[in-house]
Amino acid sequence: MANYNISRRTLLKGTAAAGALGLTGVPARAEVNWKKYAGTKLEVILAKGPRGDNLQKNIKEFTELTGIQVESEQIPEQQQRQKVVIELTSGRPSFDVVHLSYHVQKRQFEKAGWLADMTPFMKDPTLTAPDLVESDFSAAGLQYAKNDKGQMLSLPWSVDYFILYYNKELFEKKGVAVPKTFDEMVAAAEKLTDAKDGTYGFVGRGLRNANMTLWTNFFLNYGGEFLDAKGNIQTDGPEAVAATKLYQTLLTKVAPPGVAGFNWMESMASFTQGRSAMWIDGVGWAPPLEDPAASRVVGKVGYTVVPAGPKGQYSATYGDGIGIAAASKNREAAYLLCQWVVSKKQGARLLQAGGGVPFRNSILNDPEIQSGVKMPKEWLQSVIDSAKISKLGLPVVIPVAEFRDLVGAALTSTLSGADPATELKKAHEQYRPILERSEKA
Amino acid sequence: MSALIQSTPAAASTEAAPEKELRPPSYWPFVVPALVVVLAIIIFPWVFTIWMSLNEWKVGSPTTFVGFSNYLRLTSDPRFLEAVGHTLVYTVLSVVLPLILGTLSAVVFHQNFAGRGFLRGVFIMPMMATPVAIALVWTMMFHPQLGVLNYLLSLVGIPAQLWVFHPATVIPSLVLVETWQWTPLVMLIVLGGLAAIPTEPYESAQIDGASFWQVFRFITLPLIMPFLFIAGMIRMIDAVKSFDIIFAITQGGPGSASETINIYLYSVAFTYYDLGYGSAIAVVFFLLIVLLAAVMLYARQRMLWTEIASGA
Numbered sequence: 001m002a003n004y005n006i007s008r009r010t011l012l013k014g015t016a017a018a019g020a021l022g023l024t025g026v027p028a029r030a031e032v033n034w035k036k037y038a039g040t041k042l043e044v045i046l047a048k049g050p051r052g053d054n055l056q057k058n059i060k061e062f063t064e065l066t067g068i069q070v071e072s073e074q075i076p077e078q079q080q081r082q083k084v085v086i087e088l089t090s091g092r093p094s095f096d097v098v099h100l101s102y103h104v105q106k107r108q109f110e111k112a113g114w115l116a117d118m119t120p121f122m123k124d125p126t127l128t129a130p131d132l133v134e135s136d137f138s139a140a141g142l143q144y145a146k147n148d149k150g151q152m153l154s155l156p157w158s159v160d161y162f163i164l165y166y167n168k169e170l171f172e173k174k175g176v177a178v179p180k181t182f183d184e185m186v187a188a189a190e191k192l193t194d195a196k197d198g199t200y201g202f203v204g205r206g207l208r209n210a211n212m213t214l215w216t217n218f219f220l221n222y223g224g225e226f227l228d229a230k231g232n233i234q235t236d237g238p239e240a241v242a243a244t245k246l247y248q249t250l251l252t253k254v255a256p257p258g259v260a261g262f263n264w265m266e267s268m269a270s271f272t273q274g275r276s277a278m279w280i281d282g283v284g285w286a287p288p289l290e291d292p293a294a295s296r297v298v299g300k301v302g303y304t305v306v307p308a309g310p311k312g313q314y315s316a317t318y319g320d321g322i323g324i325a326a327a328s329k330n331r332e333a334a335y336l337l338c339q340w341v342v343s344k345k346q347g348a349r350l351l352q353a354g355g356g357v358p359f360r361n362s363i364l365n366d367p368e369i370q371s372g373v374k375m376p377k378e379w380l381q382s383v384i385d386s387a388k389i390s391k392l393g394l395p396v397v398i399p400v401a402e403f404r405d406l407v408g409a410a411l412t413s414t415l416s417g418a419d420p421a422t423e424l425k426k427a428h429e430q431y432r433p434i435l436e437r438s439e440k441a
Numbered sequence: 442m443s444a445l446i447q448s449t450p451a452a453a454s455t456e457a458a459p460e461k462e463l464r465p466p467s468y469w470p471f472v473v474p475a476l477v478v479v480l481a482i483i484i485f486p487w488v489f490t491i492w493m494s495l496n497e498w499k500v501g502s503p504t505t506f507v508g509f510s511n512y513l514r515l516t517s518d519p520r521f522l523e524a525v526g527h528t529l530v531y532t533v534l535s536v537v538l539p540l541i542l543g544t545l546s547a548v549v550f551h552q553n554f555a556g557r558g559f560l561r562g563v564f565i566m567p568m569m570a571t572p573v574a575i576a577l578v579w580t581m582m583f584h585p586q587l588g589v590l591n592y593l594l595s596l597v598g599i600p601a602q603l604w605v606f607h608p609a610t611v612i613p614s615l616v617l618v619e620t621w622q623w624t625p626l627v628m629l630i631v632l633g634g635l636a637a638i639p640t641e642p643y644e645s646a647q648i649d650g651a652s653f654w655q656v657f658r659f660i661t662l663p664l665i666m667p668f669l670f671i672a673g674m675i676r677m678i679d680a681v682k683s684f685d686i687i688f689a690i691t692q693g694g695p696g697s698a699s700e701t702i703n704i705y706l707y708s709v710a711f712t713y714y715d716l717g718y719g720s721a722i723a724v725v726f727f728l729l730i731v732l733l734a735a736v737m738l739y740a741r742q743r744m745l746w747t748e749i750a751s752g753a
Contacts, residue, residue, distance in 0.1 A: 082711045089500050112501035198586060208694045258585035258606025260695040266584060275586050398501075401712040412696035416608055430519075438499070 033126050037333035038067025043095040044337070045084060048074040050284070050355025051158050051320065052099065055341060058349070062340045068333050081105065088114040088325065096328035097337055100154065102144035103318040103394045104401065111398060115153040116324040121335045122152060131362065132339055140317045140390045141359030154323030155342045158356035160282045161315045161386035162217050162393070165289065166302040170199065170277040178304055182221065182246055185278070185307045189254035192277040201254035203267045203276035206415055208408040209401075210263045211247075214280055215411055216316040216393045218243035221309025226395035233395065233435055235407055236421075236428035239311070244411060244420035251415055260415040272297055280306060282318070283383055286375045287354045303382040305389065315386040316393030319359065348372070357383050398438040399431075406431045490720045498717035511721035520697060520705060521722065525729070528681060528701040531612055532733075535619040535680040536673055542620065543627025543672065544665070548657070550628065551635045565625040572622065576689030579618050580605070583690075605691050608698035615699055618686055623679065627672045634668030635661070670741050677737065681730055702726045 046052035052074040059070050075083060081104065087093040089112075100109060109115050121127050122134070134142065134152070141156030164185075166178060174192050179185035189201025205211045224239035234240070251259050256270055264281055268288065271279045272295040292298050306315050322341050324334040340346065347358035348366070354375040363369055364384065373380050394400055410423035494511055498504045515521050550561050567575070582588045583604035591601040604614040642660045651659070684703045687693065693700035693708070706726060710719030 078712075085500055085714060108501060206695065207692070208696050209692075256586045257601065258603040260608070261603075261606030261611070261691060266580075269581070269584060270586055273587055399713060401708070405708065405712075409696045412694065415695070438502075 031126070032129050034066045034336065036126075037330070037336065039069075040330050040333040041069045041071065042097060042330060042334055042337055044070060044072035044097040044099070045080065045095040046072055046074045046099045047077040047080045047101065047320070049077070050287075050353065051350065054346060054350050054353070054355060058346065062337060065340070066333075066336055068336065070337060077101070088112065088327075091327060093325045093327055096325055096330050096334040097322060098325055099157070099320060099322055101318070101320050102156075103392070106144055107396050107398045107400075109323075110147045110153065114326055116326045116328065116331050116334075118152040118155065118324065118335060118338070119150075121332070127332060127335060128339065129343075131344065132342075136362050137359045138361060138387060138390065140319065140392060141321075143392060144319055145321055154321035155338045156359035157320050157322045157342055158350060159317060159319040159359050159387075159390070160284060161317055161357065161383065161390060162213065162280055162306055163283050163315065163382045163386055164304050164306055165271060165279040165281065165285070166304070167271070167274060167277045167297055167300055168302045169297070169300045170274070171302070178302065179278075179307045181308050182218070182310075186246070186249060186254070189250060189278060193254045198275055200256045200270075200276050202250045202278045203255055203259065203262070203270045204251065204280050205263055205267060206251055206255075206260040206412060207263045208412045209404040210408070211411050212404045212408045213282070213316065213318065213393060215243060215247050215407075217280060217306045217314070218246050218309065220314040220316060220391050220393075221306070221312055222246075223309075223311030227397070231439065233397075233403070233428070233431060235431075236424045240424050241421045242310075244414055244424060247411060248414040248420060252417075260412050274300075283357060283379075283386065284355065286379045290354075290375060301376070303376065303379040305382055305385045313389050314391040315389050317386075317390040318393050344369075354379070357387075361387075397435060399434050402434050403431060406434075490723055493717055494720035494724050496717045498715075498720070500714035500716065504717070507717070511718050512725070514718065515721055515725060520700065521702075523697060524700050524702045524705040527612065527699060528703070528729075531616060531683065531687075531699075531701055532677060532680045534613065534616040535623070535683070536676045538616060538620045539624045539627045539676055540669060540673055542624045544631050544669065546624065546628045547631035547635055548661070550632060565629065567622045568625045570622070572685040573689045575618065575622060576686045580690050583614060605699070606695060608695050611691060611695060611699045615687055615690060618690070619680065619683065622686075623676060627676065630668050630672040630675075631665055634665040638664045666744065670737070670744075674734070674737055677733060678730070681733065702729070 044055070046055065052072075056072055056074070059072065063069060074080075080099070081101065084093075084095075084098055084100070085105075085108070087095070088098075088109075098115075100106075122132070137145070137156050138159065140159060145152055145154050145156050147153055164179075170192055171178065171188075176188045176191050177184075179188045185202075192199070192201035194200075204214045219235075219240055222239040222242045224237070224243060225234060228234055256262075256276060259267075262270075264285070267276075267279055267281065268285060270276045272289060274296050286301075286303070288294050289301050290298055305313070307313070322338045324331050324338065328334055342358065342360065344360070344363055344366075347360055347363040348369040350356045351358055351363060351369060352372045352374055354373070358364060364387065370380060395403060397403065406427045407424070410418075410427035413423050414420050495506060495508060496504045497507045497511075546564065550557060550564070582590050583606065585591060585601060585603050585606055588604070590604065594601065603610055605611045638661070642664075643656065646656050646660055682703055683701070684707070687699055687701060687704055688707070691699045693704040702722065703726070706719055706722045709715050709722060713719075
C-alpha cells in the first residue's frame, strides 16, 4: 500500500513533468529512474534520535522503491560525531551516508573535503524528483548545506529552532501575560517565582557547553554577531556582555537552585513537574511534554517564539543534514537515499510526530500535512513563526566544541557571581589563539 | 649413495660446531608470541603516543613536528592545571573514604551475627552494577528540586543542598557515588585479611585486658596493613583514572569544577580532535600515575621496616 502511494505520486509527477516538458519540446523522458541502482548495498551512520528512528522505521519503503538494501546504525550523538570523524580521517569510512550536525561539523567537514558534491546530482532529472529544488529549503538550511563555492554538500534534513515553552496554569494563577520582550520576560519570571513553594519563573541550560545554545538566543537579540568580516570572534563585546547579564539574572534570580549544572534533561524535568514556569530550548521537546506518562503539564503548555531583544528578534537555529561520504563508491545510490530521507513523505511523518522540523518549506507550509500534526496547534505555530526569524545559533568555525566549552564555562562562572565582562574577556583570550591555529592549519 | 653417506658426517660436524656457540636458548620461540603482543599493544602505542605529543596533530589537517611546544602549552593552560588539582582531590578522597568505611564494615561483618551472609550479599551489590547506569540514577537523586536526597535531608531538617550542581560541592558529591560503589571492594579484601589473622594474639590480648580499640589498633590494624595497601593501590589506580561516573553525571561541570585530567584529555582528543596536545596530556598523566604508585610503594616499604623495627 505504501508502495502504491509512492508509485502513484511518482506517476503524477512524471505526468506533470511530461506535460510541462512537452510544451517546451524536450523529450518527455525526464523521470527519476529509481530502480537504476537496484541491488546496491548502502551503509548509513545515524545519530540517535527521532530522525534516525523515522528513517529506520520506514526504510522498507525505500528498498521497495529502489531495490537498494540499506544497513543503518544509530549511535548517541556525541559518540556518533567522534566515530564519524575518526572513520572519515582514515579515508575508508565504513559508511556511504552520514548524518551530520551542521552547527558543530559544517566547517570541519568542508575543510577536510569529506562530503561528495551533490550539485550535479540535483541537476540531473533522472536522479532528482522535480519537487526537490534548492529554493524549497529555508535560508538557514541552504546556509548550512552549501560551501563557499555554492556547492551542495548535503541535504538539509531537520532544523531545530529555540522556542519559549511556558506553563499556562502558573501564568494564569499569577495573572501574568506571555512576554514579548526580554524585559517582560524578566518581570514575568520574577512574579512567577515562589521559592517557598518551590516554583521558579525560568529554567534553562546552565551546564557548560550545553548552555551556549540558550545564550546565543540572547546574544543574537542584543544585536550580536559571532564573527567580524575578517573572521575574528566577537564574544567579548557589549552585546555579549549584555546577553550574559540577562543570562546571569535569569539563571540566578528566578531559576531553580543548581541550574548551573542543568542540561536539557534536568531543565525538562523541572518544567514537566510544573516547578518552572518558562523554559527556552529546542523545538523538539513537545512530545515528552505532552506525554501523560512523563509529564504533569500535559495540555497546559504554551508554545511561542523567543521574546525580542533590544536589537531584534531571532530564534537561534541549529540543524542536521544528510550527506554522502566522498570516499563512497555508491554515490548515486546514496544520493537517492538522501533524497528519500528529506522527501515530502518522510518530512511529513517527522513533523507530524513532533520529532523534528523539515527544512523544506513545501512540507512545513502544506495545510494537509499541518492538519495531521499530532502536537498542539500552538507548537506548530511557534515553529512556523520561528522559521521566519531564524538565525544560525553558533559561529561557523572548526573549533566549535572549544568555543562552546570556553565561553560556556565563562557563563557558568557568572552563575556563581563572577563578573560577565571579566569572564567573557578571559574566555576570549583563551579561545582566540585556538581559532587562529585552526584557520591557519 | 656413497656421496650421501660421506657427506652426512661432514654436514653434521659443520652444523654441530656453531650450534654450541650460537644456538639461541631453546625456549625463545615460546617467547615470541607474547613479545609480539606486548610490542604491538603496549610498547608501540606508547612510543607512538610520545611521537604524536611532539607534533601538532589535528584531525583533518596535516601534521608538523613541533618539539616540546605541546608540553610548554600545558604549563600555561589553566584548564589543565585545574584538572590536575581536581584529580588529586578526587583521588585522595575516593581512596581514603572507602578504605576507612570498608575497614569498619569488614570488622563488623567479621563478627558472627544472624543474617550475616545475607547482609554481606546486600552490601556488595553496588559493586556489581554498571557505573554509567548508577551515575544516571544518582544524577536524578541529586536533582536539587526533585531529587530524593534533598527530600531525605528535609525530613531531618537539613536545608536542601546543591550536590553536583554547585562548583563547591560537586567533587565531594561525586566521591560519595564512588565511595558508595567501591567501599564493598575494600570490605571484601579486608575481610579476607581478617580471616587469615590467627586467633592467638587476640586471646593473649584478652588475658592482658586490652580494650576493643587497643585490640583493633595494635593487633588487627597492623596485621591487615598489607591488605589495606593492596586495597589502597587498587582504589588509587581506579580513582585516578575514573571516568564513567564523572562523565555521566557532570561531564566535568558545573563550569569545569569537576574536570579531572581524564575528562579534559577526552575533550581535547575526541571533541577538539587535537591529538598532539591530547597525547602530551596522556604522557604527563602517565608520569603522574607512576609517581603516585612510586610514592605508595615507598610508603609501604617504609611501613614494613618500621613494623620490623618496632617488632624487634
